[in-house]
Amino acid sequence: QFGSQIYCNHTVNEVRNCTDYPQLIIPCDVTAPADICTPTVISTFIHRITVNTPFFGVIFYHAHWAFLGVTLLGFIYAMIKSPSDRLYDDLDDEMDEEEEGFLMANSPKLQEFLSWAQERGVISDIQVQDIPDKGLGFVTKRNVTRDNSIVAYIPYSILLNATKISRYAKDKAPKLEETFNALMAEGKHLSERDIFILFLLYERLAPGGETSSLWKAYIDILPRTLHTPLFYDPTLRACLDGTSLKPAVDAKYNKLKKEYESLRSLFNKWSKVEDAGGHDVVTFEHFRWADGVFWSRVLSFGSRFQTIDSIEGDLDDFHLVPFLDFANHSLTPYARWEIGTEGVELILTKSDSLEPITSDTEICISYGDKPNSELLFVHGFTLSDNPWSAISFPVPFYDDDELAKAKLLFMQYHGIKHLVSLARKKGGAELSHDSTRAMWICVLAEEDGIKFKLNHNDPSHPIDLFIGNQIIPTLDVFDNVINSMELLPVIEFRVMESVLENVEYLLSHLKQTNEQVLKMMEHGRNSRELEYVRIYREDEYKFLEFAVEDFTRKRDALMTDEVVQRFMLNDQ
Ligand SMILES: C[S@@+](CC[C@H](N)C(=O)[O-])C[C@H]1O[C@@H](n2cnc3c(N)ncnc32)[C@H](O)[C@@H]1O
Numbered sequence: 001q002f003g004s005q006i007y008c009n010h011t012v013n014e015v016r017n018c019t020d021y022p023q024l025i026i027p028c029d030v031t032a033p034a035d036i037c038t039p040t041v042i043s044t045f046i047h048r049i050t051v052n053t054p055f056f057g058v059i060f061y062h063a064h065w066a067f068l069g070v071t072l073l074g075f076i077y078a079m080i081k082s083p084s085d086r087l088y089d090d091l092d093d094e095m096d097e098e099e100e101g102f103l104m105a106n107s108p109k110l111q112e113f114l115s116w117a118q119e120r121g122v123i124s125d126i127q128v129q130d131i132p133d134k135g136l137g138f139v140t141k142r143n144v145t146r147d148n149s150i151v152a153y154i155p156y157s158i159l160l161n162a163t164k165i166s167r168y169a170k171d172k173a174p175k176l177e178e179t180f181n182a183l184m185a186e187g188k189h190l191s192e193r194d195i196f197i198l199f200l201l202y203e204r205l206a207p208g209g210e211t212s213s214l215w216k217a218y219i220d221i222l223p224r225t226l227h228t229p230l231f232y233d234p235t236l237r238a239c240l241d242g243t244s245l246k247p248a249v250d251a252k253y254n255k256l257k258k259e260y261e262s263l264r265s266l267f268n269k270w271s272k273v274e275d276a277g278g279h280d281v282v283t284f285e286h287f288r289w290a291d292g293v294f295w296s297r298v299l300s301f302g303s304r305f306q307t308i309d310s311i312e313g314d315l316d317d318f319h320l321v322p323f324l325d326f327a328n329h330s331l332t333p334y335a336r337w338e339i340g341t342e343g344v345e346l347i348l349t350k351s352d353s354l355e356p357i358t359s360d361t362e363i364c365i366s367y368g369d370k371p372n373s374e375l376l377f378v379h380g381f382t383l384s385d386n387p388w389s390a391i392s393f394p395v396p397f398y399d400d401d402e403l404a405k406a407k408l409l410f411m412q413y414h415g416i417k418h419l420v421s422l423a424r425k426k427g428g429a430e431l432s433h434d435s436t437r438a439m440w441i442c443v444l445a446e447e448d449g450i451k452f453k454l455n456h457n458d459p460s461h462p463i464d465l466f467i468g469n470q471i472i473p474t475l476d477v478f479d480n481v482i483n484s485m486e487l488l489p490v491i492e493f494r495v496m497e498s499v500l501e502n503v504e505y506l507l508s509h510l511k512q513t514n515e516q517v518l519k520m521m522e523h524g525r526n527s528r529e530l531e532y533v534r535i536y537r538e539d540e541y542k543f544l545e546f547a548v549e550d551f552t553r554k555r556d557a558l559m560t561d562e563v564v565q566r567f568m569l570n571d572q
Contacts, residue, residue, distance in 0.1 A: 002028035007036045105130045109220045116217035117158070117323050121343075124152035126363055128326050133528060134381075135223060137328040138335075138363040143356040144348060146334060151363065152346035154323050159344065160215070161316035162192040165199045172213070176202045179266050192318045196298070197290040198263075201282050204290075206270035218322045226292040227380035227529055230256070239521060239533045242513025243540055244391050244506060245373050260287040294318075295378050297325040304339050329375070330364030331383060337365055371423070372536045382535040389543035390423040393502050395438045406452035407441050409463045414475055416441070420499070422547055428554075429547035431499070437475060440482055443494035448487060489561040496555035503551060507544040510537070 005028040008018035018025050028037030103110050105128060114128065125144075131137035144151070169177040179198055183190060203219045213219075225231070229240060229249045240246040260282075267282035302317040321344050324337060334357060338345050346365070348357075357363075367375075371390040372382040395411075395418050397404040411418060420435045431439060444450045451466040465472040467485075472478045482488065517537070521530055558564055 002032070002037050005037050007032055103136060103221055103223065105136060109217075110136070113217045113221040113322075117154075120158050121155040122153065122158070122323050124323070124346075126151050126346075131328060131362055134328045136326050138326055138346075140357055140359050140361050140363060142359045145356045146348045146351035146353070148350045149348050150345045151335065151348055152324065153340070153343050154321055154345075155343040158218075158322050160196070160199075160320040160322075161318060162190075162195040163316050165195050168214075169199075173202060175206060175270050178269070182266055183263075192316055193291075193294060196294045196318065196320070197287070200290040200293060201267070201286055202270065205267075205282055205286060207275065222293050222297075224289070226289060226296070228292055228296070228378065229376060229380070230288055230292065231380075232529065235520070236527075236529055236533070239517050239530065239537075241517055242510045243373075243537060244393065245377060245536070245540075248377065248392075256288060256291060257284065260284045263287075294320075296380075299324075299337070299344075301339060327365045328362070329367040329370075329379070330362075331366070331386065333364045333366045334361070335363050335365050372539045376532060376536050380529070380532070382532040382539070384535050386539065388424065389539060389546075390421060391503070391506065391540065391543060391547065392419045392421045393506065394418060395420055395442050396498055396502055397442055401445075403446065403450075403452060406454070406463060409454075410452065410465050411438060411441060413461075413463055416475075420502070422499070422503070424543060424546070429503075429543070429550045431495075436495070437478065439495045439498065440478075440491060443491060443498060448491070486563065487567070489558055489563045490567045493555065493558040493561070493564045496551055496558060500548065500551040500555055503544055503547045507541070507548055510541055510544060514541070 006025055007028055008016040008025050009032075010016065010018050010021050010024040110128065125141065126138045127141050128136050129139045131139075138152075166177075166180065169180060176198065179202070180190060180195070183194075188194075200219070200222075203213055203215055229237065229245065230253055232240075237249070240249060264280060264282070268280060270281050273280065297320055298318045299321055300317050301319050321337075324344055324346060327335070327337070327346065334348060335346050336349050338347055346363075348363070367379075369388045370378075370386075371388040372386050373390060375386070376382050397407065401407070408418065410416075416438050417434055418438070420438055421432045422429050422435070423432065424430075449468045453464045453466065455462055455464065465478070467481050470481060472481060482491065485491065514537070521534060
């Protein structure tokens with residue numbers, strides 16, 4: 001009623017004086033002198049109502065208590081009510097795991113999954129644990145020797161691949177099958193990846209899809225938030241400016257967005273939008289998640305098929321292997337995975353060292369010789385001591401190249417990527433075989449004797465290439481013909497010059513943005529993601545400097561070649 005007002009409650013000769021009695025300076029209350037303590041406007045107002053119309057005063061008094069009571073009850077209800085809506089269940093999951101984006105090793109969901117796996121035949125002699133900065137991973141339970149022994153075994157029956165998902169949709173998930181059928185009716189070819197991500201979304205979000213599913217326990221342990229650049233906020237994304245990854249991230253983001261929009265209406269057939277609280281059943285956020293989970297956990301069996309003939313007759317490349325997919329990546333892994341006769345095995349790789357691996361040591365596998373750009377793009381982490389470096393840029397056709405369209409069509413027909421990839425190998429920066437072919441096609445001109453013939457009436461074979469008078473039916477023939485051309489050093493010289501121009505441009509672009517980005521990084525919140533981006537930028541910078549040096553050397557060496565010199569003289 002009086003707010004923070006105070007007064008002196010002591011008089012000397014009828015004058016208020018608290019100089020010697022500071023303890024008598026006290027807060028105003030109703031007994032205080034009215035000329036010193038002024039009630040607040042609101043309290044005066046309420047007082048007046050109460051005195052002039054006691055009836056309303058009584059109502060006001062009781063309403064006050066009723067309001068407090070209802071608020072308290074509402075609060076208690078909100079505390080004890082478990083959210084029933086699937087959408088909020090999901091939100092709840094996300095909040096639990098929000099901090100790290102990963103499940104914790106002691107979570108009931110993980111325990112449920114481990115029992116599920118065990119009941120279905122998974123055998124393991126290692127433990128799933130929280131690994132700092134990596135989510136979950138494997139650790140040894142006791143001292144073990146590296147002797148090619150199997151430390152985990154996952155039977156084929158719980159592996160997922162596109163064929164199995166399609167069969168599951170047919171038998172148990174009619175709405176998922178409807179989605180597959182609708183897309184095929186539109187003439188869309190469903191890739192293995194398409195089938196996987198539709199499955200992951202269906203299992204996670206379609207009502208009734210997950211509850212009775214064989215895969216529920218597995219879907220539940222998949223990380224709900226991912227940390228790849230596709231999930232960066234705009235500031236963090238700007239820290240990629242000037243790198244070769246930036247255009248790749250932007251392109252992927254836009255592609256996913258388009259893909260999501262084209263599927264949105266089909267997702268909304270899984271349940272009524274009203275039942276999903278007026279939201280889309282599957283949001284773009286979910287769609288990004290499914291794509292990210294797929295690429296960060298899938299194993300490619302492709303190159304290892306010769307070792308199996310009992311995997312239920314299907315020859316899909318991509319497999320999700322529940323349990324094995326807890327294995328993290330290391331440059332010096334203790335284990336590898338292999339396809340056994342009845343399941344996938346995790347094997348402690350043999351080592352000459354007799355020293356055992358001590359208990360509680362992390363058991364990693366190798367995801368392959370992946371450069372930091374790829375690790376960051378697919379997995380959201382980088383390694384400061386990663387020896388694998390690589391860089392890619394689009395095939396650099398000249399603006400005035402009239403054959404560019406035909407060249408692109410030829411490359412497409414023969415499955416040559418439109419991307420040039422350079423990697424650190426054998427002490428130099430090397431073009432991949434595919435990229436060498438792409439660069440040859442790029443730098444060849446009509447004057448060199450190449451000719452394209454378009455086959456308008458045959459869409460299955462739309463273009464032919466001729467070099468001299470020889471038709472080039474396959475890429476092997478292409479390699480042989482180019483390698484036996486007298487002009488080869490000139491072609492190589494052009495390739496070196498063009499690649500050099502591109503790596504020089506990439507380096508200067510990275511240099512230009514470095515200062516600005518480093519400043520932004522200094523002021524940014526220090527996060528693990530930022531550290532990963534910093535490592536990647538430094539790595540790319542060093543590799544580009546190295547590539548510029550190496551290609552300058554290679555180009556200069558070719559400049560002394562007789563054929564090149566003759567060609568240059570004739571050209572002038
Ligand atoms: C196949 S999963 C491995 C299991 C995963 N840690 C989990 O909690 O489910 C691959 C993901 O693990 C994380 N990861 C694997 N190796 C890592 C490493 N060396 N450093 C940081 N994160 C790693 C990345 O998020 C990656 O996308």
